[in-house]
Amino acid sequence: MARDFQGTLQSFQQYLRKMQDISDASSVLYWDARTGMPKKGVDRRSQVIATLSAEAFRMSISDEMGNYIAYFLEPENNEKLDDIMRAVLAECKKEYDRSRKIPADTFEEYVRLTAKAESVWEDAKDTADFSMFRPYLEQIVQMNAEFIEYWGYTGNKYDTLLEYYEPGMTVEKLDRIFGDLRKELVSLLQRVKESPHKPRTKIFEQYFDPAKQREFSIYILKKMGYDFHAGRIDETVHPFEISFGPGDVRITTKYLPNDFRSALFSSMHEGGHALYEQNISERLIGTILCSGTSMGIHESQSRFWENIVGRSKTFWSHFLKAAIEHFPEQFRGVTLEEFYRGINEARESLIRIEADELTYNLHIMIRYEIEKALFNGDLQVKDLPLAWAEKMREYLGVEPQHDGEGCLQDVHWSGGSFGYFPSYALGNIYSAQFLHAMKKEMPAYDSYVADGRLIPIKDWLAGNIYQYGKMQTPEEILRRVAGEEVNGKYLVDYLTAKYTDVYQL
Amino acid sequence: MARDFQGTLQSFQQYLRKMQDISDASSVLYWDARTGMPKKGVDRRSQVIATLSAEAFRMSISDEMGNYIAYFLEPENNEKLDDIMRAVLAECKKEYDRSRKIPADTFEEYVRLTAKAESVWEDAKDTADFSMFRPYLEQIVQMNAEFIEYWGYTGNKYDTLLEYYEPGMTVEKLDRIFGDLRKELVSLLQRVKESPHKPRTKIFEQYFDPAKQREFSIYILKKMGYDFHAGRIDETVHPFEISFGPGDVRITTKYLPNDFRSALFSSMHEGGHALYEQNISERLIGTILCSGTSMGIHESQSRFWENIVGRSKTFWSHFLKAAIEHFPEQFRGVTLEEFYRGINEARESLIRIEADELTYNLHIMIRYEIEKALFNGDLQVKDLPLAWAEKMREYLGVEPQHDGEGCLQDVHWSGGSFGYFPSYALGNIYSAQFLHAMKKEMPAYDSYVADGRLIPIKDWLAGNIYQYGKMQTPEEILRRVAGEEVNGKYLVDYLTAKYTDVYQL
Structure with a gap:
């Protein structure tokens, strides 16, 4: 690598552009595969997408990338970067660390495991057979628990997983926010259920x-x-x-x-x-x-x-x-x-993706609590179906007849996406905060x-x-736009007003 | 590179797969850009396609590729390849040699020149201004002439250009085939023109x-x-x-x-x-x-x-x-x-792409003769419009009113694609040979x-x-399927029969 700053910057930017171009190309191929690709193109297309994704991924964790990151983190080089390049560097470092902190063979094993697990999950869901999926899920949870050790953690272990999807989010914050929100929503849902004024559809x-x-x-x-x-x-x-x-x-x-x-x-x-x-x-x-x-x-x-x-x-x-x-x-x-x-x-x-604005967040909280418990040793994978059913009854008042409409309904866990679900409810919470800020300003x-x-x-x-x-970051945006950090109160107010009107409570 | 045969073969195949996948991805992006891409996507898409094409090209001419080719050309390695890998190797070598025989800086200059020339050609065509395009065309012809020296030649210099698009094709063959065909077609066209029995459209x-x-x-x-x-x-x-x-x-x-x-x-x-x-x-x-x-x-x-x-x-x-x-x-x-x-x-x-089955080949012959003359020193770029008009009059009996409908009508030369045009007429000739063979067998x-x-x-x-x-190769296919080499006689027979019928000659 050239050791002069300008030359190194230029070659880093060229490297990044190539990585981004390959990644965007892969997205176009994905879109085409979903929308109009003739069905006999499937195998070849999977191969081509896999090659592009692997190449973009390889570039994001290569030694070359590591060298660039180290070079531009050196204070005398870092201070010469503009705001965009500094943010780019932070993002590259995040991805690089996430993968490179895990031993290469462990990571490869994990990629193979999750690829296999997704197809097993599909079958398990279709036949409502949790026992089929269970050994895979156990291994995925086990490996993610190991990863948390590699990645490191300060507070709750699950924070490390949350951080990847929602930087700055912690169990401490979510427990508080979701705790308050749940009480309000469960009670609001109760009143909605009891209302004689049902909308007609x-x-x-x-x-x-x-x-x-x-x-x-x-x-x-x-x-x-x-x-x-x-x-x-x-x-x-x-x-x-x-x-x-x-x-x-x-x-x-x-x-x-x-x-x-x-x-x-x-x-x-x-x-x-x-x-x-x-x-x-x-x-x-x-x-x-x-x-x-x-x-x-x-x-x-x-x-x-x-x-x-x-x-x-x-x-x-x-x-x-x-x-x-x-x-x-x-x-x-x-x-x-x-x-x-x-x-x-x-x-x-019973099904999250079919849920309405009011009950949706309760579906998320169930998943959040289960994930948190799994990574803090408070729940074992084998007890998942039972825990699921209990929480469904408690929060929503319904219980799945089988795991296909219960804990097997979502794809996320088969790919190891723990920490992802809370984003959905956070999206609802943020949206109400943004509405409040917007109305004040406009x-x-x-x-x-x-x-x-x-x-x-x-x-x-x-x-x-x-x-x-x-x-x-999400936190920076919230603080600047809403003037405070994440706060579920606005969503509660919004939903209460709305459903009071709709159900004439 | 691993020196054991199996390991080297495997890594070569992996290398080739990646190159092919990237190249295919680029084709999908091209298709999407032409069919349904929103117009504001143009700039970004050009960038992404350029990156993929450059990467596939880089891989095809890399030192790594050179090492693989050299290794598998060694007799003791070559004899262990199966028929597919042997053909793959030959194809890779063809592309590799084509680019690597030219000094890198000369080749880069050429890529820049043709990229610029295409947009100049567009303007020149639209304004029917040959003088605008002429300096570019002169340089493109000059550089291709240099390339022929690098690539080498045995017979006619133009053979080297023909070989790239139609392996095995030579000036000697084309002069004979096109010569016979032209006489027949010009005479057939004359009779068609004179026929009072015009079809109604x-x-x-x-x-x-x-x-x-x-x-x-x-x-x-x-x-x-x-x-x-x-x-x-x-x-x-x-x-x-x-x-x-x-x-x-x-x-x-x-x-x-x-x-x-x-x-x-x-x-x-x-x-x-x-x-x-x-x-x-x-x-x-x-x-x-x-x-x-x-x-x-x-x-x-x-x-x-x-x-x-x-x-x-x-x-x-x-x-x-x-x-x-x-x-x-x-x-x-x-x-x-x-x-x-x-x-x-x-x-x-006047326009090749609008020409019918009978006159199409005459348009091609004009281009063939001009290209051949340019690379054998029998014609200078500055005299091209005149040569074009003369041949149009001689073969087709019409003359362009301006160069936009004359020698500027096709994009090929702006990209340096000399030796490409004959393929179109060869396609017609082959198709009649295949028809003859098919009817005999079926x-x-x-x-x-x-x-x-x-x-x-x-x-x-x-x-x-x-x-x-x-x-x-085309020659192998022809010999196997038609039982002889390229032969214009079948096309003449086919066209004569057809137009005798259509125009009641």
Whole structure:
């Protein structure tokens, strides 16, 4: 490596660009495989994606990368970096340390294990057979416990896992936040259950022409400020958002012919993710920072647009007219009240991804508590199904009939993604904090929504959150935007007000 | 590098797989950029494609590659390779030598020159200003002349350029073949021009719903045996075929609302290329051999399906019914004779890519003779427009009004692709040779076509040509399949019979 600063910087940047380009290429191939690839292309494509991913990964943990990191961490070199390069360096170091602290052969074993575990999990879920998956899960948990020793920890061991997905998050904070939130939500759900004023949803369960649904989703996405010159919408079994840089951020959805809600709200959800990615500063294009700062902050945006905007009465006070224009027969004579209450039906359910705004967080808390217990020796994998059922009964008042609709329902654990689940609930919490801050700074918020003018809202979020990409941590963003750290109170207030209205509590 | 044979072979194969995977990934990104990429993705995408292409190229000419080639060329190692690896090695050596024989800085200069030249050519073509392009073309020709010295030559200097696109092809052969062919075609064209029996084409110049055109193209492609589980058809400005391995071979076309012929015949043309790629042996998947053997043999297949099958009377004796079913109003009352003659209209024209089956080869010969003269010192770049006009008058009886429709019409020279043009005419010649061989071996050919049964034809071509990929040279294929080397006689016979019929000569 050249020892002069400028030369070394230049070759580091070239190295990083190549790594990022290969990684983005891999994303394009993934998108294509999910959307339009002919089925006989599967094997070859898996091979090509594996090669690109492996190459990008190899570069992120190579000795060369290690040398660059060491060089630019030397104080006299570090001080000469600009703010972007300093943040890039920190991000590279994070990934590098995560993998290099683990002995290479252990890490390889783990990669093989999780690859195998995912296909075993699929079968186990389909046949609701936990015993099939159990030995794999035990090993994955065991290895992650070892990893925590390699990575190190100060407070709770589980903090190390949380930190990867949501920098700055700890068990101490989550116990407090989730503890308060749970009490409120369980009690609110109880009142909702007891309310005699149930919303009616039949109106959404008619035939809605998929082509018309697509048109309506695009109409709403445009109103949100999603830029179709920098994106496109396609159809897949599982909706997702994927970015190849701010100039090309794509989303997918799924049109259910007999349900109006599914495609629309998933479009707004993925659209929220996409607005984040489309509005990252051009300064960060092609760098590792050109991405949302954390899972939690990213999820706050999908939830903000799907729920806080998309399921609000104010929003539909404007857009119901357009919905009726798109589906005049289905929505003939529907009132705003009826429509609004219908899209906000809440009820206890077994499956996380089908849960509503109110019960969703309770599903997350169950997973959080189980993960925490697993890594602190308070729960063994063999007792997982029982622990799951108990918590479901306690928080939601329902119990799975089998593990397929219980502790086997999510893919995350088969890939070793422990510490990921809390991000979803944090996203909900953050989104309510952002709403509160936005309304204070932009008192016209409600009138904008009532006029169907969503661009000022998108612009506010872009200016305050989106543009920074990974240049700021979740904590920095929260403190700057909301003026305080993570706080579940705003979500409680928001949900209480909403469900009091919807269920006439 | 490990010095034991098995270890070295394994690491070489791994190296090759990675190179091929990166190259295929780059092709997927290219396809996406042409078909559905949002326009703001252009800059970032160019960067990513450039990185992947550069990496695949770097690997193909690296010292590591050089060491592998040297090692496996050693007789005691070479004899232990199987037939596939021996062919792979030859192909790698060809690419390696092509680039490495040229001094690195000269080669870099050339890459920069041609990149710049292409955009200059675009402007020059648009403004019909040859003087703008001339200095670039002079330098490109000059550098290619230098390259020929580096690469070496035995007979004619231009042979070295021909060899790259059509292994085994020489000036000596082409002079003979093209010489005979030209005499026959010029005379046939003369008779066609003089014929009072002109086909009528008005029937094809009505409104044809693009969605219906797409349906009809897909219908015909399926009949040809194009596998939609291993391919798809999209729309682009310039139709093309692209392969990411036999399991995923895509084509594109362009639907002109006011012309029935364009999309259909371009679909059959690209479909012919695609049949070749879809039917390469699985043994070659993921290797450098998984591709058509030469430009000429590839083109023989697109021409075979587009022209020999798609513009034959026998074909339409079956498929006219389907055309009428798709477009009952437009084709009401049309006779087979009328339809067949209409799609085979031939006339002198200025633009190669718009030329018909009869005149197309004359356009190629002009380019061949000019290229040959440029590299043998018989023509200077400055005299090119004049030479072009003279040959156009002599062969086709027309002259361009400006260089935009003359010597500036094709992109090839701006990228330095000298030696490429003859492949197009060779494709036509080969296709007639293959037809002759096929009819001899499969006397039911005509009755198959008349019954709309195209699969036996596809299967015959797959078995005799497609499956081999690059495992056999064009010469080996010709000798095995047609029993002789390249011979223009069959094309002359075929065209004479056809145009005698169409123009009632």
